[in-house]
Amino acid sequence: MRIVAAGLLLTLALPAAAAERSRADVACAPIPDENLDYACTIRLTDPAGKPVEGADISVGADMPSMPMAHNVAPVKAKASAPGVYEARLALEMHGVWAVKLRLGPPHNDLIVRRLRFGPGKVDATSR
Numbered sequence: 001m002r003i004v005a006a007g008l009l010l011t012l013a014l015p016a017a018a019a020e021r022s023r024a025d026v027a028c029a030p031i032p033d034e035n036l037d038y039a040c041t042i043r044l045t046d047p048a049g050k051p052v053e054g055a056d057i058s059v060g061a062d063m064p065s066m067p068m069a070h071n072v073a074p075v076k077a078k079a080s081a082p083g084v085y086e087a088r089l090a091l092e093m094h095g096v097w098a099v100k101l102r103l104g105p106p107h108n109d110l111i112v113r114r115l116r117f118g119p120g121k122v123d124a125t126s127r
């Protein structure tokens with residue numbers, strides 16, 4: 001009886017929703033001669049690692065260090081290959097931005113990635 005109860009607890013503890021989440025890799029690069037415009041490529045995969053096609057993704061950005069200071073309008077990402085989406089971000093200054101991917105139905109998710117947008121390069125950052 002005790003063993004059955006422990007098994008049940010373990011099942012309940014597993015985050016079912018998280019296991020279904022798509023994974024997004026985001027890479028951005030400066031667009032030459034376009035000052036604060038960046039080209040971002042999003043690779044969306046399901047939990048099994050398969051490309052997710054036909055996703056509705058809008059890409060926005062704000063600066064965690066400057067809440068409410070910026071208002072970058074979200075743009076729709078366009079598919080360029082199976083599971084690959086492209087979006088152009090027009091930022092307002094260099095620095096660390098939280099890139100926010102809003103996935104529409106059926107995925108319904110918000111994926112946030114922090115990137116440091118500099119002149120000439122973009123780096124991943126944890127802060």
Ligand SMILES: [Cu+2]
Pocket residue numbers: 063066069070093095
């Ligand atoms: Cu700022």
